[in-house]
Amino acid sequence: MADVVAAHDVSAYYGQTKVLRGVTLEIRPNEVTAIIGPPGCGKSTFVRCLNRLLEATPDARMTGDVFLGEQNVYDMSAEETRRKIGMVFHRPNPFPTMTIFSNVAAGLRLQGLRNQSGIADRVERSLRSAMLWDEVKDRLQMPAVLLSAAQQQQLCIARALAVDPSVLLLDEPASTLSPMATLQIEELIEDLKTHYTILIVTHNLQQAARVADKTAFFLSGEMVEYGKTMHLFTTPKDKRTEDYVTGRFG
Amino acid sequence: MKVQPNLRRIKSKLWLFLWVLLGIVAVLPVISMVLEVVIRGLQGLSPVVLDQVSASSFGGNLIHAVAGTIVITLWTAAMSIPIALMVGVYLAEYPNYRFMYVLRGLVTTMADLPAVIGGLFAFSFITKHSGDGAIMFSSIALSFVLMPRLIRDTEQILRTVPSVIREGALSIGATKRQLIFYVLLPSCFRLLVRQWLHGLARVMGETAPLIFTSFNDQALTLPLSTFTFAKGATQGSLLEAWGRSFLLLIFVSILLLVSKQISRRVVR
Structure with missing residues (x-):
């Protein structure tokens, strides 16, 4: 079941440099929320705070609170947080030595699941959710790196879904894909939002306009504006948002 | 300035000729050395020569040297690889600890030290000068030579894994332990094995470290026995030295060929 993700006064630092300045944002379930902003504005850092992946970066730290539903993610282990808040990255990153099947099953096996038929069921369900099952069902033992870039990204989505998250963070998931493949991923996002809370980071304004119900605009580590995508693009409240969405900078 | 097409073609051909010539100059010594080792080595291994020399046998029995080389190489592998793997993983994956700087400095220094110092160091552990421990102490000596190189290789190989793969596993x-054992090491496995075999092929031919630890067993390994026979400087003993060099070349080539085979992509 999809959960609300709420960030309260989240700041992040790389060494002494503050890259995120007290962001407070609530991401509603069964909606797609987009984060837009120029490069270096803290979009990716923010999503890494939500699933505690920032902790894995040397010299990086964050302050503030992140809630998943009612629960503070710092009351859970980092591993549990990351299973519940899945993430897909800007570049498809299937595990290079594993087959298609093993890639999707990886998260389940890491949890200690040994029931082979149970794992096979979950793999199938995840691949179906990622709209990849029909294309790969006859070649599950093929190396995952032999898939096309778009299929690899769908596989990474399936891998994230296999561990049963309630939230999916997509960090520029189509930035390395062709326009056709991008369209495919966007259709998938539309389909997934009925079951998950989805946050997508994108520098592509048109993409945000196409897929997102709500959009947040980040600039220099601050969240400048947040609201319904339609309003943010057509009647922004802040001058900086207007300048960005009309292409005056960025 | 516009260069005439003909002049450009001539210049291009001239440069190409130069590169080919340099390539030949670089490869020629290697080819001639291998040919020399093979031709003279085959003579050195002929039954007549072997019979003559084993009668005087000051450089020792051939089987003894072959067996010694294999056993010492295996012991060296058993001692070096697990430790090098652990230390290499530690250096690559736990970069925030201050001890790491000291360790990396130490490893770099050790890797660049002359091999003979490894032998001297192993020699310092020897308390009882008898033939019993020659294999063990020689393996320790070679491990001192091999381990720092493998540590450095392991660290560098692990660092080549893109950060998106690490993040994919964590996400x-x-x-951290699962990331290392389930994703990183399998991803690098073939590269690691290749470096292990390259390293072993290299220490297999080491002579200097064994001077201290062979306990006067002149035929403990193939390179040591080659050295001993070459010192003999008679026609027969020189041929024996070539014969042993040839065998050493075969062993090293086998290791390198196996490493090439293992380098193929492994998928599970």
């Missing part, structure tokens, strides 16, 4: 709930 599905992998612990």
Whole structure:
């Protein structure tokens, strides 16, 4: 079941440099929320705070609170947080030595699941959710790196879904894909939002306009504006948002 | 300035000729050395020569040297690889600890030290000068030579794994230990094995470290026995030295060929 993700006064630092300045944002379930902003504005850092992946970066730290539903993610282990808040990255990153099947099953096996038929069921369900099952069902033992870039990204989505998250963070998931493949991923996002809370980071304004119900605009580590995508693009409240969405900078 | 097409073609051909010539100059010594070792080595291994020399046998029995080389190489592998793997993983994956700087400095220094110092160091452990421990102490000596190189290789290989792969594993709930054993090491496995075999092929031919630890067993390994026979400087003993060099070349080539085979992509 999809959960609300709420960030309260989240700041992040790389060494002494503050890259995120007290962001407070609530991401509603069964909606797609987009984060837009120029490069270096803290979009990716923010999503890494939500699933505690920032902790894995040397010299990086964050302050503030992140809630998943009612629960503070710092009351859970980092591993549990990351299973519940899945993430897909800007570049498809299937595990290079594993087959298609093993890639999707990886998260389940890491949890200690040994029931082979149970794992096979979950793999199938995840691949179906990622709209990849029909294309790969006859070649599950093929190396995952032999898939096309778009299929690899769908596989990474399936891998994230296999561990049963309630939230999916997509960090520029189509930035390395062709326009056709991008369209495919966007259709998938539309389909997934009925079951998950989805946050997508994108520098592509048109993409945000196409897929997102709500959009947040980040600039220099601050969240400048947040609201319904339609309003943010057509009647922004802040001058900086207007300048960005009309292409005056960025 | 516009260069005439003809002049450009001539210049291009001239440069190409130069590169080919340099290539030949670089490869020629290697080819001639291998040919020399093979031709003279085959003579050195002919039954007549072997019979003559084993009668005087000051450089020792051939089987003894072959067996010694294999056993010492295996012991060296058993001692070096697990430790090098652990230390290499530590250096690559736990970069925030201050001890790491000291360790990396130490490893770099050790890797660049002359091999003979490894032998001297192993020699310092020897308390009882008898033939019993020659294999063990020689393996320790070679491990001092091999281990720092393997540590450095392991660290560098692990660092080549893109950060998106690490993040991919962490994002599905992998612990640091799972990330290392389930994703990173399998991803680098073939590269690691290749470096292990290259390293072993290299130490297999080491002579200097064994001077201290062979306990006067002149035929403990193939390179040591080659050295001993070459010192003999008679026609027969020189041929024996070539014969042993040839065998050493075969062993090293086998290791390198196996490493090439293992380098193929491994998928599970």
